[in-house]
Amino acid sequence: MPNIVVVGTQWGDEGKGKVVDVLSRHVDAVVRFQGGNNAGHTLVVNGEQMVLHLLPSGILRDNCVCVVGNGVVVDPRVMLEEIEELAGRGRQIGPDQLVLSARAHVILPYHLALDRLREEARGDARIGTTCRGIGPTYEDKAARRGIVVGDLLDASRLRARLEAIVPDKNRMIVGWFNGEPIDIDDVCETYLALGAQLAPFVGDSVGHLHGIQRRGGSILFEGAQGTFLDVDHGTYPYVTSSNTVAGAACAGSGVGPTAIDEVVGIAKAYTTRVGSGAFPTEDHGELGERLRRVGGEFGATTGRPRRCGWFDVPLVRQAARINGLTRIALTKLDVLSGLDEIPICTGYEGMGDTFPDALDNAVPIYESVPGWKEDMRHCRHMSELPASCLRYVAHLEELIGVPVELVSVGPGRQETIVRGDLFTR
Numbered sequence: 265m266p267n268i269v270v271v272g273t274q275w276g277d278e279g280k281g282k283v284v285d286v287l288s289r290h291v292d293a294v295v296r297f298q299g300g301n302n303a304g305h306t307l308v309v310n311g312e313q314m315v316l317h318l319l320p321s322g323i324l325r326d327n328c329v330c331v332v333g334n335g336v337v338v339d340p341r342v343m344l345e346e347i348e349e350l351a352g353r354g355r356q357i358g359p360d361q362l363v364l365s366a367r368a369h370v371i372l373p374y375h376l377a378l379d380r381l382r383e384e385a386r387g388d389a390r391i392g393t394t395c396r397g398i399g400p401t402y403e404d405k406a407a408r409r410g411i412v413v414g415d416l417l418d419a420s421r422l423r424a425r426l427e428a429i430v431p432d433k434n435r436m437i438v439g440w441f442n443g444e445p446i447d448i449d450d451v452c453e454t455y456l457a458l459g460a461q462l463a464p465f466v467g468d469s470v471g472h473l474h475g476i477q478r479r480g481g482s483i484l485f486e487g488a489q490g491t492f493l494d495v496d497h498g499t500y501p502y503v504t505s506s507n508t509v510a511g512a513a514c515a516g517s518g519v520g521p522t523a524i525d526e527v528v529g530i531a532k533a534y535t536t537r538v539g540s541g542a543f544p545t546e547d548h549g550e551l552g553e554r555l556r557r558v559g560g561e562f563g564a565t566t567g568r569p570r571r572c573g574w575f576d577v578p579l580v581r582q583a584a585r586i587n588g589l590t591r592i593a594l595t596k597l598d599v600l601s602g603l604d605e606i607p608i609c610t611g612y613e614g615m616g617d618t619f620p621d622a623l624d625n626a627v628p629i630y631e632s633v634p635g636w637k638e639d640m641r642h643c644r645h646m647s648e649l650p651a652s653c654l655r656y657v658a659h660l661e662e663l664i665g666v667p668v669e670l671v672s673v674g675p676g677r678q679e680t681i682v683r684g685d686l687f688t689r
Contacts, residue, residue, distance in 0.1 A: 265290045265482035266525030268686070269510045270593075272490030273583035275499075275537040276508075277563070277570060278530040279595035279672060281306050284321035284486045286670070286680055287528075292481035293329050293473060294322030297516030298506040299488030300337040300371060300401070302394040304563065306675070313675075314353070318343045319362070320486050324355065328484075329476075331469050334367035335506065335516020337401040338413060340458035364462060365469035366414035372455070374433040374446045375400040381441040391502055392539025402505040404429075413466055416459025423452050470518030477523060485513035485524075491583040499623055502541025510587040526686060528669065529589040531580050533597045533656075536570040538563045542623035545573035545609045559599040574607045576628070577663045582619045584666050591669035591686060594657060598673045603635035606656060610663060633659060641674040646681055649673075 268287065272278040288294050301317035316323065318338065320330040332338065343364070347357050375397030383393050393399060404410040409429050415422045426448050437443040476483060487508055492498045494508040506512065510527045514520060534555055537543045546552065552572045555561065561570035583589070600606055609628040612620065620626050636650035643649050649657075649671075661668045671681040 266686075267477075267483045267485075267519075267523050268526045268528055269485040269487065269513045269524055269587075270528045270530065271487035271508065271510050271583075271587050273529040273531045273580045273587070273589070273592070274490045274535055274576070275492050275541075275543075276303075276488075276490035277536055277538065277561075278490060278532045279306075279593075280487065280530045281316065281321040282595065282672060282675065282677070282680075283528070283530050283593045283670065284484060285324065286677060287484055288322030288325045288328050290482070291322070291328050291484045292476050292479075293331055293483045294320040294325075295331040295333050295469075295473065295483060295485050295513075295517045295519075296320045296336050296488065297333045297485055297513045298335045298508060299504065300396060300398045301339050301342040302396045302398045302504065303488035314350075316346060319346050319350075319357075322484065322486075323350065323357065323361070329361055329363060329472070331363045331473060331517070332365060332368060333469055333517040334365040335512060336365070337369045337371055337398055337405070337506075338364070339371040339397065340416070340455065340462055344458065344461055359464045359467075362465045363467050363469050363472050364413060364465045366412065366417075366466050367469075368413045369401055369405045369410045370413060370416065370455070371397040371401045372411060373451055374430065374437065375404070377437050377443055377446070378433070378441075381437065381443050385441065390540065392541070399505040413459070413462065416455050417463055417466065419452070419456055422456060422459075423448070426452055473517060473519055477519070483519065483523075485517060485519075487513070491529075491586060492579065494586075497586050499541045502539065510589075526590045527588050528591045528593055528686070529580070529583055529587055529666070530593050530595060531575075531583075531660075532595050533575065533600055534559075535573045535576050535579070536561050538568055538570050542626070543571055543573060544579075544612065544623055544626040544628045545576045545607075546571050547573045551603075555599060558602075559596055574609055574628075574630070575660065576609045577660070578609065578611055578615070578619060581664050584664055589666045591684070592661070592664065592666050593670040593672070594660070594668050595672040597653065597657070597671055598640050598679075600635065600653075600656075601640055602637055605632040606635045607632050608659070608663075641679055643673050644678075644681060646671070646683060649681075
Protein backbone atom coordinates (compact mmCIF):
# COMPACT_ATOMS: atom_id res chain seq x y z
CA MET A 265 0.00 0.00 0.00
CA PRO A 266 1.39 3.46 -0.87
CA ASN A 267 1.56 6.43 1.49
CA ILE A 268 -1.58 8.47 0.84
CA VAL A 269 -2.76 11.98 1.71
CA VAL A 270 -6.55 12.42 1.91
CA VAL A 271 -7.89 15.98 1.66
CA GLY A 272 -11.20 17.72 1.08
CA THR A 273 -11.60 19.55 -2.22
CA GLN A 274 -14.44 21.90 -1.27
CA TRP A 275 -15.31 23.60 2.06
CA GLY A 276 -15.06 20.52 4.24
CA ASP A 277 -17.77 18.02 5.18
CA GLU A 278 -17.04 16.02 2.02
CA GLY A 279 -17.03 12.65 3.79
CA LYS A 280 -13.31 12.30 4.51
CA GLY A 281 -13.99 10.27 7.66
CA LYS A 282 -15.73 7.50 5.76
CA VAL A 283 -13.06 7.36 3.03
CA VAL A 284 -10.25 7.28 5.60
CA ASP A 285 -12.07 4.52 7.46
CA VAL A 286 -12.33 2.49 4.25
CA LEU A 287 -8.68 3.09 3.32
CA SER A 288 -7.35 2.47 6.85
CA ARG A 289 -8.06 -1.23 6.46
CA HIS A 290 -4.95 -1.38 4.27
CA VAL A 291 -2.46 0.87 6.13
CA ASP A 292 -0.25 0.70 9.21
CA ALA A 293 -0.88 4.24 10.51
CA VAL A 294 -3.40 7.05 10.14
CA VAL A 295 -2.16 10.57 10.93
CA ARG A 296 -4.06 13.80 11.63
CA PHE A 297 -1.71 16.59 10.57
CA GLN A 298 -3.64 19.87 11.06
CA GLY A 299 -6.72 21.45 12.56
CA GLY A 300 -8.30 20.60 15.87
CA ASN A 301 -11.68 19.68 17.24
CA ASN A 302 -13.30 22.10 14.80
CA ALA A 303 -13.29 19.07 12.50
CA GLY A 304 -16.04 16.47 12.61
CA HIS A 305 -15.48 13.17 10.82
CA THR A 306 -18.54 10.91 10.85
CA LEU A 307 -18.18 7.13 10.62
CA VAL A 308 -21.01 4.63 10.30
CA VAL A 309 -19.95 1.08 11.15
CA ASN A 310 -22.45 -1.77 11.46
CA GLY A 311 -25.24 0.80 11.54
CA GLU A 312 -23.69 2.69 14.48
CA GLN A 313 -22.64 6.32 14.01
CA MET A 314 -19.49 7.75 15.57
CA VAL A 315 -18.34 11.37 15.21
CA LEU A 316 -14.63 12.00 15.76
CA HIS A 317 -13.23 15.50 16.30
CA LEU A 318 -9.58 14.86 17.20
CA LEU A 319 -8.84 11.16 16.95
CA PRO A 320 -7.94 9.97 13.44
CA SER A 321 -10.66 8.09 11.59
CA GLY A 322 -8.61 4.88 11.61
CA ILE A 323 -9.15 4.50 15.36
CA LEU A 324 -11.85 1.86 14.80
CA ARG A 325 -9.43 -0.45 12.98
CA ASP A 326 -7.33 -3.04 14.83
CA ASN A 327 -4.56 -3.12 12.24
CA CYS A 328 -3.29 0.46 12.39
CA VAL A 329 -1.92 2.93 14.91
CA CYS A 330 -3.36 6.45 14.98
CA VAL A 331 -1.08 9.47 15.29
CA VAL A 332 -2.05 13.03 16.21
CA GLY A 333 0.78 15.02 14.68
CA ASN A 334 2.59 18.19 15.65
CA GLY A 335 0.48 20.29 13.27
CA VAL A 336 -2.74 19.63 15.22
CA VAL A 337 -3.98 21.87 18.03
CA VAL A 338 -5.30 19.73 20.88
CA ASP A 339 -8.00 20.32 23.45
CA PRO A 340 -7.04 17.71 26.07
CA ARG A 341 -10.58 17.48 27.42
CA VAL A 342 -11.99 16.65 24.00
CA MET A 343 -9.36 14.01 23.29
CA LEU A 344 -9.95 12.30 26.63
CA GLU A 345 -13.73 12.47 26.12
CA GLU A 346 -13.37 10.75 22.75
CA ILE A 347 -11.18 8.03 24.26
CA GLU A 348 -13.73 7.57 27.05
CA GLU A 349 -16.64 7.44 24.60
CA LEU A 350 -14.90 4.73 22.59
CA ALA A 351 -14.30 2.77 25.77
CA GLY A 352 -18.01 3.04 26.54
CA ARG A 353 -18.67 1.45 23.17
CA GLY A 354 -16.33 -1.41 23.94
CA ARG A 355 -13.29 0.01 22.14
CA GLN A 356 -10.41 0.38 24.61
CA ILE A 357 -7.64 2.66 23.30
CA GLY A 358 -4.12 2.11 24.58
CA PRO A 359 -0.68 3.61 23.82
CA ASP A 360 -0.09 0.93 21.20
CA GLN A 361 -3.02 2.33 19.22
CA LEU A 362 -2.66 6.08 19.73
CA VAL A 363 0.38 8.37 19.68
CA LEU A 364 0.07 12.07 20.49
CA SER A 365 2.90 14.36 19.44
CA ALA A 366 4.58 16.12 22.35
CA ARG A 367 4.97 19.09 19.99
CA ALA A 368 1.27 19.56 19.27
CA HIS A 369 -0.01 22.87 20.63
CA VAL A 370 -2.62 22.94 23.40
CA ILE A 371 -5.94 24.80 23.41
CA LEU A 372 -6.29 26.55 26.76
CA PRO A 373 -9.16 28.40 28.50
CA TYR A 374 -7.99 31.81 27.32
CA HIS A 375 -8.04 30.60 23.71
CA LEU A 376 -11.65 29.50 24.12
CA ALA A 377 -12.61 32.77 25.83
CA LEU A 378 -10.97 35.00 23.23
CA ASP A 379 -12.40 33.04 20.32
CA ARG A 380 -15.94 33.46 21.66
CA LEU A 381 -15.55 37.09 22.76
CA ARG A 382 -14.02 38.19 19.47
CA GLU A 383 -16.72 36.50 17.42
CA GLU A 384 -19.47 38.05 19.52
CA ALA A 385 -17.87 41.48 19.13
CA ARG A 386 -17.93 41.17 15.33
CA GLY A 387 -21.72 41.21 15.29
CA ASP A 388 -23.06 40.87 11.74
CA ALA A 389 -19.49 40.58 10.42
CA ARG A 390 -18.91 37.24 12.18
CA ILE A 391 -16.54 34.84 10.44
CA GLY A 392 -18.48 31.75 11.50
CA THR A 393 -15.81 30.22 13.72
CA THR A 394 -16.77 27.18 15.81
CA CYS A 395 -15.46 29.07 18.90
CA ARG A 396 -13.37 26.01 19.82
CA GLY A 397 -10.24 28.12 20.37
CA ILE A 398 -8.53 26.91 17.19
CA GLY A 399 -7.62 30.29 15.70
CA PRO A 400 -6.21 31.84 18.90
CA THR A 401 -4.12 28.71 19.50
CA TYR A 402 -2.56 28.85 16.03
CA GLU A 403 -2.10 32.58 16.56
CA ASP A 404 -0.04 31.90 19.70
CA LYS A 405 1.89 29.17 17.93
CA ALA A 406 2.97 31.60 15.20
CA ALA A 407 3.76 34.28 17.80
CA ARG A 408 5.96 31.82 19.77
CA ARG A 409 3.86 32.10 22.90
CA GLY A 410 2.10 28.74 22.70
CA ILE A 411 2.06 25.81 25.10
CA VAL A 412 2.68 22.32 23.73
CA VAL A 413 1.54 18.92 24.96
CA GLY A 414 4.98 18.20 26.41
CA ASP A 415 4.62 21.23 28.70
CA LEU A 416 1.66 19.55 30.43
CA LEU A 417 4.02 16.85 31.70
CA ASP A 418 6.37 19.30 33.48
CA ALA A 419 4.83 21.34 36.34
CA SER A 420 7.58 23.94 36.66
CA ARG A 421 7.78 24.50 32.91
CA LEU A 422 4.02 24.83 32.54
CA ARG A 423 3.73 27.34 35.37
CA ALA A 424 6.60 29.42 34.01
CA ARG A 425 4.99 29.51 30.58
CA LEU A 426 1.58 30.43 31.97
CA GLU A 427 3.00 33.20 34.15
CA ALA A 428 4.58 34.72 31.04
CA ILE A 429 1.41 34.43 28.93
CA VAL A 430 -1.74 34.77 31.07
CA PRO A 431 -1.32 38.41 32.24
CA ASP A 432 -1.29 39.55 28.63
CA LYS A 433 -4.35 37.41 27.83
CA ASN A 434 -6.23 38.82 30.83
CA ARG A 435 -5.54 42.35 29.66
CA MET A 436 -7.36 41.47 26.45
CA ILE A 437 -10.16 39.41 28.00
CA VAL A 438 -10.95 41.88 30.77
CA GLY A 439 -9.79 45.20 29.33
CA TRP A 440 -11.08 44.79 25.77
CA PHE A 441 -14.10 42.53 26.18
CA ASN A 442 -15.07 42.86 29.87
CA GLY A 443 -14.77 39.09 30.26
CA GLU A 444 -13.81 36.97 33.26
CA PRO A 445 -10.05 36.79 33.99
CA ILE A 446 -8.14 33.52 33.75
CA ASP A 447 -6.67 32.18 37.01
CA ILE A 448 -3.16 30.78 36.56
CA ASP A 449 -3.41 28.43 39.54
CA ASP A 450 -6.65 26.89 38.25
CA VAL A 451 -5.27 26.41 34.74
CA CYS A 452 -2.02 24.95 36.00
CA GLU A 453 -3.75 22.46 38.30
CA THR A 454 -6.36 21.44 35.72
CA TYR A 455 -4.00 21.01 32.80
CA LEU A 456 -1.34 19.13 34.75
CA ALA A 457 -4.09 16.67 35.67
CA LEU A 458 -5.18 16.42 32.05
CA GLY A 459 -1.56 15.99 31.01
CA ALA A 460 -1.17 13.11 33.45
CA GLN A 461 -4.13 11.36 31.83
CA LEU A 462 -2.71 11.92 28.36
CA ALA A 463 0.87 11.01 29.32
CA PRO A 464 0.67 7.32 28.25
CA PHE A 465 -0.11 8.44 24.69
CA VAL A 466 2.46 11.25 24.40
CA GLY A 467 5.58 10.47 22.45
CA ASP A 468 7.91 11.02 19.51
CA SER A 469 5.37 10.89 16.69
CA VAL A 470 8.01 11.66 14.04
CA GLY A 471 10.20 8.78 15.18
CA HIS A 472 7.18 6.48 15.25
CA LEU A 473 6.19 7.33 11.68
CA HIS A 474 9.72 6.95 10.35
CA GLY A 475 9.96 3.58 12.10
CA ILE A 476 6.88 2.45 10.15
CA GLN A 477 8.50 3.63 6.94
CA ARG A 478 11.75 1.78 7.68
CA ARG A 479 9.76 -1.42 8.17
CA GLY A 480 8.10 -0.94 4.80
CA GLY A 481 4.74 0.02 6.26
CA SER A 482 2.24 2.47 4.80
CA ILE A 483 0.83 5.70 6.21
CA LEU A 484 -2.42 7.53 5.53
CA PHE A 485 -2.45 11.28 6.23
CA GLU A 486 -5.92 12.52 7.14
CA GLY A 487 -6.73 16.14 6.43
CA ALA A 488 -9.43 18.13 8.21
CA GLN A 489 -11.74 20.81 6.77
CA GLY A 490 -11.32 21.40 2.99
CA THR A 491 -9.08 23.08 0.43
CA PHE A 492 -11.07 26.32 0.35
CA LEU A 493 -10.88 26.73 4.10
CA ASP A 494 -7.07 26.77 3.84
CA VAL A 495 -5.62 29.91 5.42
CA ASP A 496 -3.55 30.62 2.26
CA HIS A 497 -5.64 29.19 -0.58
CA GLY A 498 -9.18 29.47 0.78
CA THR A 499 -11.89 32.15 0.64
CA TYR A 500 -10.03 34.42 3.06
CA PRO A 501 -10.93 35.68 5.66
CA TYR A 502 -13.70 33.06 5.89
CA VAL A 503 -11.21 30.25 6.40
CA THR A 504 -9.75 28.12 9.16
CA SER A 505 -6.42 28.97 10.81
CA SER A 506 -4.27 26.18 9.38
CA ASN A 507 -3.12 24.87 6.02
CA THR A 508 -5.62 22.23 4.97
CA VAL A 509 -4.00 21.29 1.65
CA ALA A 510 -1.93 18.18 0.93
CA GLY A 511 1.39 19.99 1.28
CA ALA A 512 0.66 20.53 4.97
CA ALA A 513 0.77 16.78 5.61
CA CYS A 514 4.56 16.88 5.62
CA ALA A 515 5.01 19.87 7.94
CA GLY A 516 2.24 18.71 10.25
CA SER A 517 3.59 15.20 10.72
CA GLY A 518 7.35 15.34 10.18
CA VAL A 519 7.41 13.12 7.09
CA GLY A 520 9.15 14.43 3.98
CA PRO A 521 7.41 15.05 0.63
CA THR A 522 9.31 12.26 -1.11
CA ALA A 523 7.39 9.80 1.06
CA ILE A 524 4.00 10.75 -0.44
CA ASP A 525 2.82 8.43 -3.22
CA GLU A 526 -0.82 9.38 -3.77
CA VAL A 527 -3.12 12.33 -3.01
CA VAL A 528 -6.82 11.50 -2.86
CA GLY A 529 -9.27 14.39 -3.03
CA ILE A 530 -12.70 13.89 -1.50
CA ALA A 531 -15.49 15.64 -3.39
CA LYS A 532 -19.16 15.61 -2.49
CA ALA A 533 -21.42 14.98 -5.53
CA TYR A 534 -22.86 18.43 -4.85
CA THR A 535 -21.41 21.27 -2.72
CA THR A 536 -21.97 22.44 0.86
CA ARG A 537 -20.55 25.05 3.16
CA VAL A 538 -20.95 25.91 6.85
CA GLY A 539 -20.65 29.50 8.04
CA SER A 540 -20.03 32.72 6.15
CA GLY A 541 -18.15 33.32 2.92
CA ALA A 542 -18.57 33.13 -0.84
CA PHE A 543 -20.46 30.18 -2.31
CA PRO A 544 -21.13 30.71 -6.05
CA THR A 545 -23.29 27.61 -6.62
CA GLU A 546 -25.45 27.91 -3.49
CA ASP A 547 -29.11 27.09 -4.11
CA HIS A 548 -31.41 29.20 -1.94
CA GLY A 549 -34.57 27.52 -3.18
CA GLU A 550 -36.48 24.28 -2.70
CA LEU A 551 -33.79 22.12 -4.31
CA GLY A 552 -31.14 23.47 -1.96
CA GLU A 553 -33.40 22.64 0.96
CA ARG A 554 -33.95 19.16 -0.50
CA LEU A 555 -30.19 18.54 -0.64
CA ARG A 556 -29.93 19.59 3.01
CA ARG A 557 -32.80 17.38 4.11
CA VAL A 558 -31.96 14.25 2.11
CA GLY A 559 -28.21 14.60 2.69
CA GLY A 560 -28.55 15.27 6.43
CA GLU A 561 -26.50 18.40 5.93
CA PHE A 562 -25.95 19.62 9.47
CA GLY A 563 -22.48 20.24 10.91
CA ALA A 564 -20.97 17.26 12.76
CA THR A 565 -19.17 19.66 15.11
CA THR A 566 -21.67 22.51 15.53
CA GLY A 567 -25.00 21.08 14.37
CA ARG A 568 -25.46 24.16 12.17
CA PRO A 569 -27.41 23.63 8.92
CA ARG A 570 -25.05 23.56 5.96
CA ARG A 571 -25.59 25.79 2.97
CA CYS A 572 -26.19 23.58 -0.08
CA GLY A 573 -25.68 23.95 -3.82
CA TRP A 574 -24.44 22.29 -6.97
CA PHE A 575 -21.16 20.73 -7.99
CA ASP A 576 -18.62 23.45 -8.79
CA VAL A 577 -16.13 22.14 -11.35
CA PRO A 578 -13.78 25.20 -11.31
CA LEU A 579 -13.55 24.90 -7.52
CA VAL A 580 -12.62 21.21 -7.54
CA ARG A 581 -10.33 21.65 -10.55
CA GLN A 582 -8.44 24.35 -8.62
CA ALA A 583 -8.25 21.99 -5.63
CA ALA A 584 -6.75 19.35 -7.94
CA ARG A 585 -4.02 21.81 -8.94
CA ILE A 586 -3.22 23.01 -5.43
CA ASN A 587 -3.13 19.53 -3.90
CA GLY A 588 -1.65 17.62 -6.82
CA LEU A 589 -4.58 15.19 -6.76
CA THR A 590 -3.98 11.78 -8.27
CA ARG A 591 -7.47 10.36 -7.55
CA ILE A 592 -10.91 11.53 -6.50
CA ALA A 593 -13.40 9.89 -4.15
CA LEU A 594 -16.92 11.05 -4.96
CA THR A 595 -19.26 10.91 -1.97
CA LYS A 596 -23.00 11.23 -1.29
CA LEU A 597 -23.93 10.35 -4.85
CA ASP A 598 -27.10 8.71 -3.51
CA VAL A 599 -28.43 12.08 -2.31
CA LEU A 600 -28.97 13.13 -5.95
CA SER A 601 -31.33 10.22 -6.65
CA GLY A 602 -34.83 11.43 -7.47
CA LEU A 603 -33.88 14.61 -9.34
CA ASP A 604 -35.08 15.09 -12.93
CA GLU A 605 -32.17 17.36 -13.84
CA ILE A 606 -28.87 18.02 -12.08
CA PRO A 607 -27.10 21.37 -12.61
CA ILE A 608 -23.28 21.40 -12.87
CA CYS A 609 -21.25 24.60 -12.71
CA THR A 610 -18.70 24.25 -15.51
CA GLY A 611 -17.15 27.72 -15.27
CA TYR A 612 -17.55 31.34 -14.14
CA GLU A 613 -18.63 34.12 -16.48
CA GLY A 614 -15.70 35.97 -18.02
CA MET A 615 -13.04 33.88 -16.24
CA GLY A 616 -12.11 31.25 -18.82
CA ASP A 617 -9.64 28.83 -17.25
CA THR A 618 -8.46 31.40 -14.68
CA PHE A 619 -9.53 30.88 -11.10
CA PRO A 620 -10.59 34.19 -9.50
CA ASP A 621 -8.71 35.70 -6.56
CA ALA A 622 -12.06 36.18 -4.83
CA LEU A 623 -15.27 34.22 -5.38
CA ASP A 624 -17.64 36.88 -4.07
CA ASN A 625 -18.66 38.06 -7.53
CA ALA A 626 -18.18 34.81 -9.44
CA VAL A 627 -21.22 34.07 -11.62
CA PRO A 628 -21.60 30.35 -12.36
CA ILE A 629 -22.12 28.97 -15.84
CA TYR A 630 -24.40 25.96 -15.57
CA GLU A 631 -25.23 23.01 -17.70
CA SER A 632 -27.88 20.48 -16.73
CA VAL A 633 -27.60 16.73 -17.11
CA PRO A 634 -30.36 14.13 -16.79
CA GLY A 635 -30.95 12.81 -13.28
CA TRP A 636 -32.07 9.38 -12.12
CA LYS A 637 -34.77 7.99 -9.86
CA GLU A 638 -33.32 4.71 -8.62
CA ASP A 639 -32.22 4.02 -5.04
CA MET A 640 -28.52 3.18 -5.34
CA ARG A 641 -27.61 2.24 -1.77
CA HIS A 642 -27.63 -1.47 -2.61
CA CYS A 643 -25.19 -1.03 -5.53
CA ARG A 644 -21.71 -2.48 -5.03
CA HIS A 645 -20.36 -2.29 -8.61
CA MET A 646 -20.29 0.56 -11.10
CA SER A 647 -22.24 -1.56 -13.58
CA GLU A 648 -25.18 -1.61 -11.16
CA LEU A 649 -25.55 2.18 -11.14
CA PRO A 650 -28.23 3.87 -13.29
CA ALA A 651 -27.00 4.89 -16.74
CA SER A 652 -27.61 8.61 -16.04
CA CYS A 653 -25.59 8.33 -12.83
CA LEU A 654 -22.68 6.74 -14.68
CA ARG A 655 -22.77 9.56 -17.21
CA TYR A 656 -22.79 12.12 -14.38
CA VAL A 657 -19.67 10.59 -12.81
CA ALA A 658 -17.90 10.29 -16.17
CA HIS A 659 -18.71 13.91 -17.03
CA LEU A 660 -17.33 15.22 -13.73
CA GLU A 661 -14.21 13.10 -14.22
CA GLU A 662 -13.70 14.57 -17.69
CA LEU A 663 -14.28 18.17 -16.58
CA ILE A 664 -11.95 17.93 -13.55
CA GLY A 665 -9.24 15.93 -15.28
CA VAL A 666 -8.65 13.51 -12.39
CA PRO A 667 -9.92 9.90 -12.30
CA VAL A 668 -12.71 8.99 -9.89
CA GLU A 669 -11.40 6.07 -7.84
CA LEU A 670 -14.24 5.57 -5.37
CA VAL A 671 -17.96 6.29 -5.32
CA SER A 672 -19.95 6.42 -2.09
CA VAL A 673 -23.67 5.51 -2.33
CA GLY A 674 -24.50 5.67 1.39
CA PRO A 675 -22.99 6.43 4.80
CA GLY A 676 -22.03 2.86 5.74
CA ARG A 677 -18.67 1.20 5.12
CA GLN A 678 -20.22 -1.33 2.77
CA GLU A 679 -22.06 1.34 0.76
CA THR A 680 -18.96 2.03 -1.27
CA ILE A 681 -17.96 1.24 -4.85
CA VAL A 682 -14.26 0.99 -5.66
CA ARG A 683 -13.22 1.37 -9.29
CA GLY A 684 -9.43 1.14 -9.30
CA ASP A 685 -6.82 -0.67 -7.24
CA LEU A 686 -5.78 1.98 -4.69
CA PHE A 687 -8.35 0.93 -2.09
CA THR A 688 -7.68 -2.79 -2.50
CA ARG A 689 -3.87 -3.03 -2.58
